[in-house]
Amino acid sequence: MRFLPVLLLWLAVTVGQPASSFNRSFGSDTMRVDYFHTGGPKAGETFALDQVVIDGPWAGSRAALVDDTNLGPYMFEVRDKTAALLYSRGFGSIYGEWETTAESKTLHRTFHESLRFPWPRDAVTVTVHKRQADNRFQRVWSLDVDPASRFVNRAPVTAHHGRVVPILESGPATEKVDLLVISEGYTAVEMTKFQADAKRLLEALFAEEPFRSRRGDFNVRALELPSGASGVNRPNAGVFRRTPLGVQYNIFDSERYMLTLDNRALRDAASAAPYEFIEILANERTYGGGGVFNDHATASVDSAFSEYVFVHEFGHHFAALGDEYYTSDVAYATGVKDRPEPWEPNLTALEDPATLKWRDLVTPGTPLPTPWDKDAFEQHSAAIQARRREIRKRNAPEEAMDALFAEQQNFEEKFLAAMKYGQAVGAFEGAGYEAKGLYRPQADCIMFTRDSVGFCQVCRRAIARIIDLYSRAPRR
Ligand SMILES: [Zn+2]
Numbered sequence: 001m002r003f004l005p006v007l008l009l010w011l012a013v014t015v016g017q018p019a020s021s022f023n024r025s026f027g028s029d030t031m032r033v034d035y036f037h038t039g040g041p042k043a044g045e046t047f048a049l050d051q052v053v054i055d056g057p058w059a060g061s062r063a064a065l066v067d068d069t070n071l072g073p074y075m076f077e078v079r080d081k082t083a084a085l086l087y088s089r090g091f092g093s094i095y096g097e098w099e100t101t102a103e104s105k106t107l108h109r110t111f112h113e114s115l116r117f118p119w120p121r122d123a124v125t126v127t128v129h130k131r132q133a134d135n136r137f138q139r140v141w142s143l144d145v146d147p148a149s150r151f152v153n154r155a156p157v158t159a160h161h162g163r164v165v166p167i168l169e170s171g172p173a174t175e176k177v178d179l180l181v182i183s184e185g186y187t188a189v190e191m192t193k194f195q196a197d198a199k200r201l202l203e204a205l206f207a208e209e210p211f212r213s214r215r216g217d218f219n220v221r222a223l224e225l226p227s228g229a230s231g232v233n234r235p236n237a238g239v240f241r242r243t244p245l246g247v248q249y250n251i252f253d254s255e256r257y258m259l260t261l262d263n264r265a266l267r268d269a270a271s272a273a274p275y276e277f278i279e280i281l282a283n284e285r286t287y288g289g290g291g292v293f294n295d296h297a298t299a300s301v302d303s304a305f306s307e308y309v310f311v312h313e314f315g316h317h318f319a320a321l322g323d324e325y326y327t328s329d330v331a332y333a334t335g336v337k338d339r340p341e342p343w344e345p346n347l348t349a350l351e352d353p354a355t356l357k358w359r360d361l362v363t364p365g366t367p368l369p370t371p372w373d374k375d376a377f378e379q380h381s382a383a384i385q386a387r388r389r390e391i392r393k394r395n396a397p398e399e400a401m402d403a404l405f406a407e408q409q410n411f412e413e414k415f416l417a418a419m420k421y422g423q424a425v426g427a428f429e430g431a432g433y434e435a436k437g438l439y440r441p442q443a444d445c446i447m448f449t450r451d452s453v454g455f456c457q458v459c460r461r462a463i464a465r466i467i468d469l470y471s472r473a474p475r476r
Pocket of ligand 1 (some may be wrong): 442457
């Protein structure tokens with residue numbers, strides 16, 4: 001009977017909603033447009049329709065329909081036949097990341113993706129836009145959708161395998177951020193462990209600002225999705241699994257990067273509950289995780305740094321925060337000259353300190369760029385990274401990695417805090433996988449190191465803005 005409160009909330013939202021601009025354009029369900037996003041050396045970037053289906057009740061805001069944050073490498077728009085903008089959202093995609101790897105130069109690949117928006121009452125045009133080098137969006141795909149078409153599947157979502165357990169209920173789905181935590185690599189008898197893992201990692205998230213003070217703006221639900229065996233796929237370790245969501249390590253051949261490429265399975269499973277954001281917990285000891293803006297995030301639950309991974313990856317997925325680190329290996333092409341101003345809220349190329357996007361947060365008296373002990377930090381970090389590669393290469397027990405990361409944290413946390421501008425907001429060179437030409441807001445942040453420092457001031461503000469976007473209630 002634990003699903004009852006959730007059902008009642010949905011009902012309350014549907015019945016209690018006054019006539020509004022939302023109701024003129026939209027019904028109470030979610031429309032999901034599934035498509036294949038393909039590319040490769042000869043294909044160019046291609047979008048191909050898969051299906052249009054109902055994806056459960058609409059859990060997003062009924063007030064903040066147009067996304068004014070200008071985040072993400074992609075965004076989509078929904079317009080009516082007068083071309084009036086009804087809905088928009090920025091997003092990241094695994095395709096977009098893959099496109100920057102070496103593999104995309106020699107191999108064609110297809111990634112399944114979904115666009116989710118409130119169910120339109122009349123025919124609409126859905127367009128996908130891609131951010132160009134000059135930061136402007138350009139249209140790359142357009143699709144007319146008539147909700148009355150016989151090719152739009154209006155069957156309600158019914159076939160669910162998992163059980164939904166509310167963890168935090170703060171109010172109607174349409175007026176709260178709805179986070180869904182899903183089990184992966186847990187057998188049916190391990191669901192008690194999943195619930196304990198979910199609660200532990202969520203406590204770590206809500207211990208950090210601004211999540212701590214905005215806890216009441218969140219609903220959190222856990223989806224129990226039993227796997228046949230414990231653990232997820234780890235190709236580089238020679239441990240193979242096929243789990244309900246297809247979560248796997250070694251995405252783009254990175255030792256720690258973990259995602260699912262089976263978007264259809266993920267969306268079908270997730271439609272068991274109202275949600276806007278997804279974090280999948282992988283029942284694994286090996287350090288790893290991943291996070292794609294407005295797509296999904298993952299974290300392994302049993303490494304010594306699982307809490308850090310959970311919070312860091314949620315930063316990518318939820319608020320489009322960029323990685324502030326630059327000394328560990330990544331699969332993406334780096335070292336690009338003349339890079340444009342990054343769109344990520346916490347990274348800058350610092351072309352003009354006077355127009356720095358976090359200028360109003362800069363600590364008075366802090367030089368831009370801000371001096372820091374970069375060489376000493378890099379020297380220490382390079383030695384750690386070499387030992388890290390060696391640990392993975394010889395497939396050492398995970399305790400070796402835990403110990404190395406603890407040693408690194410012990411050094412970096414003190415080192416960064418003790419510097420002259422160790423607590424200031426400024427612009428510190430070294431960010432976004434680049435040692436030169438990109439800058440981060442503070443010496444330390446959970447997007448930079450595994451130190452116990454939480455999010456920097458700039459990341460906090462970026463997160464608060466997204467909480468506002470999803471928790472805004474309609475005017476009554
Ligand atoms: Zn930060």
